[in-house]
Amino acid sequence: MRTFFYCIGQGLANTRRNILFSIASVATVSACIFLFCMFFSIIANVRSIVYTAETTVGITVFFDESADDAAKESVKQAIMDRGGVKKIVYTSAEEAWEEFKTEYFGEDAEELSEAYADDNPLADSDSYEIFLNDIEDQEAMAEYIAGLPGVRQVNYANTVVSVLKSLNKVVSILSIVIIGVLVAVSVFLISNTISVAAAFRKRENEIMRLIGATDFMIRAPFVVEGLLIGLLGALIPLAAVYYIYGRVMEYFTAWLSGLGTGFELMGLVPLDIIFPYLAGCGLLFGAGIGFIVSFFTIRKHLRV
Amino acid sequence: MIILENVSKTYQTGVRAVKDLNLMVEDGEFVFITGKSGSGKSTLFRLLTRELKPTEGSIMVNDFDLDSIRRRQIPRFRRSIGVVFQDFRLLNDRNVYENVAFAQRVIGASPNEIKSNVPRMLQLTGLSHKYKNMPYELSGGEQQRVAIARALVNQPRIILADEPTGNLDETNTMEIMKLLEDINRMGTTVIVITHSMSMLESMKKRVISMEKGRIVSDTGSERKNKGAGAAAGTESTSGSRAGVIRRRRRSI
Known part of the structure; x- marks a missing residue:
């Protein structure tokens, strides 16, 4: 326990003595973790929208006029047999007309649609709505269904899917590249800071070695310094992200509510859900990079 | 031996x-x-x-x-073993007491051991009255005495x-x-x-x-x-x- 506190104290003293290098390292780790949090938030929100789309955007299948119940049933069976289907909802022509009336005529639906009382304009518009486990299968599934006998038309949200897919890919690649560069810069700067600290304490370490200090006792203060840099480098951007995300969330929610109904599903992932992941990853990343880089740097410098 | x-x-x-x-x-x-x-x-x-x-x-x-x-x-x-060098190898950012105590701290000695051993070594080397001085405030002979006290404090x-x-x-x-x-x-x-x-x-x-x-x-x-x-x-x-x-x- 005494040794533990001694090493912590020496680690703090190292950071203080080496303050400019320590600040530079903390700033780089902070930038790295801040960008990581930003990209993480973007990816999480894109995924959330994709998930919403997966659960709300389906493939709609209309049948040939000549298709009887048995033909429709065999279409359903063929779709189920292909796999990857979460659920199939059958909407009769009457139900489709009722939905249409409510959606377009609103409260005056009965009055305005009286002329069509005995003549359903959506006759032969019964359909299956198919929801898939993975939205990326939509295109292939739509092509497959279009080729089935008895199918007249297939509608699906082709544009939504492709935009979401490409957005997700671009954000992922961009985040990997930028974070990769920043990780390399962080590693270089932390390693440099520890090297300077080791050079600064060269005499002290030599004396410690000859007095009979263990490798642990000599190296631990430098690892503590690396850990401190990593943890401080994580805490600063996490506090910033907490504030910024909260403000963006408020602004975005107000903007969406101004657009009217139907846009609620596009809302951001709530802060209390996303932040624990950001905090966990950020702290782990900061502490991890600080520990690993300082451990290996000091191993190289202090061959006992 | x-x-x-x-x-x-x-x-x-x-x-x-x-x-x-x-x-x-x-x-x-x-x-x-x-x-x-x-x-x-x-x-x-x-x-x-x-x-x-x-x-x-x-x-x-x-x-x-x-x-x-x-x-x-x-x-x-x-x-x-205790080692003493020609150039003393003292830590210039610490006073005489801390230089001697350093040898005890790095081997994990308890605060009580440090409190009892360091003054004893300073007395033995004739430096009790200079325990607060920094190394650069001492003569060469005194600095070497500090180095000897540091070498001795772990009882080699x-x-x-x-x-x-x-x-x-x-x-x-x-x-x-x-x-x-x-x-x-x-x-x-x-x-x-x-x-x-x-x-x-x-x-x-x-x-x-x-x-x-x-x-x-x-x-x-x-x-x-x-x-x-x-x-x-x-x-x-x-x-x-x-x-x-x-x-x-x-x-x-």
Whole structure:
């Protein structure tokens, strides 16, 4: 326990003595973790929208006029047999007309649609709505269904899917590249800071070695310094992200509510859900990079 | 006890710094090792602190076989010796008390041990009144006293001093040697590396002289040889050393 506190104290003293290098390292780790949090938030929100789309955007299948119940049933069976289907909802022509009336005529639906009382304009518009486990299968599934006998038309949200897919890919690649560069810069700067600290304490370490200090006792203060840099480098951007995300969330929610109904599903992932992941990853990343880089740097410098 | 048996050290550059050394220093002895620059004194010092490993032969110090000692045992071995250097090697950002306490802190001594041992060492070295001073506020002799207090505070069995008076004037040199003699009188083995002939003459201790990496004379073994010759006149000192090293290895 005494040794533990001694090493912590020496680690703090190292950071203080080496303050400019320590600040530079903390700033780089902070930038790295801040960008990581930003990209993480973007990816999480894109995924959330994709998930919403997966659960709300389906493939709609209309049948040939000549298709009887048995033909429709065999279409359903063929779709189920292909796999990857979460659920199939059958909407009769009457139900489709009722939905249409409510959606377009609103409260005056009965009055305005009286002329069509005995003549359903959506006759032969019964359909299956198919929801898939993975939205990326939509295109292939739509092509497959279009080729089935008895199918007249297939509608699906082709544009939504492709935009979401490409957005997700671009954000992922961009985040990997930028974070990769920043990780390399962080590693270089932390390693440099520890090297300077080791050079600064060269005499002290030599004396410690000859007095009979263990490798642990000599190296631990430098690892503590690396850990401190990593943890401080994580805490600063996490506090910033907490504030910024909260403000963006408020602004975005107000903007969406101004657009009217139907846009609620596009809302951001709530802060209390996303932040624990950001905090966990950020702290782990900061502490991890600080520990690993300082451990290996000091191993190289202090061959006992 | 220190036992060297057929020890040689060749550096990677090909320089053979010490050659075929055989030496035994008993517990409680005071020994000078002397020689010109390049005679191998410093290499011998670094072999004894296990900063270097011999290329050939074996070294036994305080029951540690330095040839086969495990890496993690080296700190324990080094706690059994105290080292003093010509340039003092004090920490200039800490005062006298902290410099001595440092040696205790890095081996994990308790605050109570530090509080009791450090003032005792400062008293022994005559520095009690200067415990708050920074090293740069002290004279050379006083700085070397701090270094000796730091070497002693962990209660080593051997003090190894490499040119401890090299940077001091005559008065301070005599004071430091007197201090080392007092320490030796209390039972600690003292080995001093020096090239000061005047000091050797005045101290009348065992002197081992080195030249080109070899021991060329040893007043201790000469005395022993004379004694042994008078008693039996048969076994050589290196023969008896080999016997001792074998017996000690068996006992370990």
